[in-house]
Structures are given as C-alpha cells and as structure tokens.
Amino acid sequence: MGRKLMIVQPINSEMDPVRTEEVAAxxxxxxxxxxxxxxxxxxxxxxxxxxxxxxxxxDSAIVGIIDRFDK
Numbered sequence: 414m415g416r417k418l419m420i421v422q423p424i425n426s427e428m429d430p431v432r433t434e435e436v437a438a439x440x441x442x443x444x445x446x447x448x449x450x451x452x453x454x455x456x457x458x459x460x461x462x463x464x465x466x467x468x469x470x471x472d473s474a475i476v477g478i479i480d481r482f483d484k
Contacts, residue, residue, distance in 0.1 A: 419443065419475065421451060426484050437473040450477035 416438040423432045438457070443449045457474035 416440065416471075417442075419445075421449065421473075421475065423451070424448075428482075435473055437475050438471045439475045441475055441478055443475050443478050448479035448482055449475045450479060452476050 418436050419439050420434050421437050422430050422434050425431050437449075437451055441449075451473060453473050456476075457471045
C-alpha cells in the first residue's frame with residue numbers, strides 16, 4: 414500500500430520556519446496548510462501497518478493533525 418508524501422516545514426513556537434523543508438509520509442490524511450505532528454527515525458518506521466508482509470522504508474512520518482496551538 415502506498416502512502417501520500419507531503420513536504421513539511423518545521424516551525425517554532427512563534428510559527429516561524431526553522432530548518433529546511435522535508436518530505437514525510439502521511440499516515441493520517443493531513444491536508445495542505447494544516448499543522449501536523451511529525452516523527453522521525455524509529456518512531457516513523459513503527460507507524461507502518463504491522464499486519465502487512467512488506468514494509469516501506471520511512472524516516473519521517475506525519476502521525477497527527479494539530480487542532481489547536483496554544484503557546
């Protein structure tokens with residue numbers, strides 16, 4: 414099963430861009446312009462469906478959509 418890939422821009426608590434954009438596999442159906450929770454490394458690989466025989470190689474994954482951002 415394929416996954417949608419999205420370009421994400423990390424931000425700080427002031428909503429200012431930090432670092433460079435990166436590509437992440439979308440596991441939750443996020444839309445363009447939404448704030449999302451991103452995991453990298455082993456955490457991203459664990460988002461794969463354990464019931465499948467094949468596993469995609471993922472290093473960055475979107476695992477949640479942020480409804481509200483309070484500082």
